[in-house]
Amino acid sequence: MKVSKSILGITGEYYVAAELGKRNVYAQLTLGNQKRTDLIIFSEDSDTLLKIEVKCKQGPAWPNCKGINDNNSFIVFVDMEEIHDRQRPDFYILDRNDWNSVIQKARNEYLSKHPTRKVNIKNNVLIYIDEVNKQGKSYEGFTVEPKHIKEFKENWDKIIERFKCNNSTSF
Numbered sequence: 001m002k003v004s005k006s007i008l009g010i011t012g013e014y015y016v017a018a019e020l021g022k023r024n025v026y027a028q029l030t031l032g033n034q035k036r037t038d039l040i041i042f043s044e045d046s047d048t049l050l051k052i053e054v055k056c057k058q059g060p061a062w063p064n065c066k067g068i069n070d071n072n073s074f075i076v077f078v079d080m081e082e083i084h085d086r087q088r089p090d091f092y093i094l095d096r097n098d099w100n101s102v103i104q105k106a107r108n109e110y111l112s113k114h115p116t117r118k119v120n121i122k123n124n125v126l127i128y129i130d131e132v133n134k135q136g137k138s139y140e141g142f143t144v145e146p147k148h149i150k151e152f153k154e155n156w157d158k159i160i161e162r163f164k165c166n167n168s169t170s171f
Contacts, residue, residue, distance in 0.1 A: 001085045002058055012056025012078035013038050015089060023156055025163070027052070036066075037073070046163040052076055055144070056089075064141035067099040069124040074159060075099060079146060092146070093155040095162070099124060102149060106142050 003011050010029075017027035020041055027039045039052040051070065055062045056078040068075045079090040094102065103126050110119050110128075118129035131139040152158075 008056050008058065012054045015078055016052060016054050016076050019091060023160060025159065043163045048163050050074065050162060054078060056080060060145065062144040065144045066125045066141050067103065068096055071096055077144065077149060091154055092149040092152045093158050094149065094152050095158055098152055103142055
């Protein structure tokens with residue numbers, strides 16, 4: 001069953017909040033359209049606050065992902081492609097280091113296929129210098145497919161471990 005595009009993002013956020021709740025992690029949704037933090041999370045066992053950005057998809061890829069650039073942040077990709085209303089989506093959980101490795105690999109693969117083109121990484125975002133958008137600016141972001149992040153599937157322990165490593169975090 002397809003979810004309306006207008007509620008797809010919030011659906012993914014609630015899915016992630018529910019999964020974290022099952023792991024005794026409190027998740028608070030944030031409000032607004034211009035944000036890079038969808039959930040703020042903490043554990044009763046720790047004073048640590050962490051941020052999560054959620055990307056949810058129903059098609060083959062998550063387009064134009066700009067990732068994360070904060071050490072206290074995670075990005076969770078929610079894959080709802082071809083799931084039915086009683087099925088659970090797939091989740092891919094990445095921290096900043098994971099995201100860095102994904103985009104470095106994507107950059108290298110792009111350059112091997114297009115050796116004369118230019119692509120840079122700035123603030124953990126891929127910038128395709130030779131490709132421009134409708135405004136005439138270089139295209140920014142990376143279209144993520146499940147194959148790019150398969151090693152991070154159901155990697156919830158990454159978040160739980162972060163709570164164990166930190167005693168306090170301030171924003």
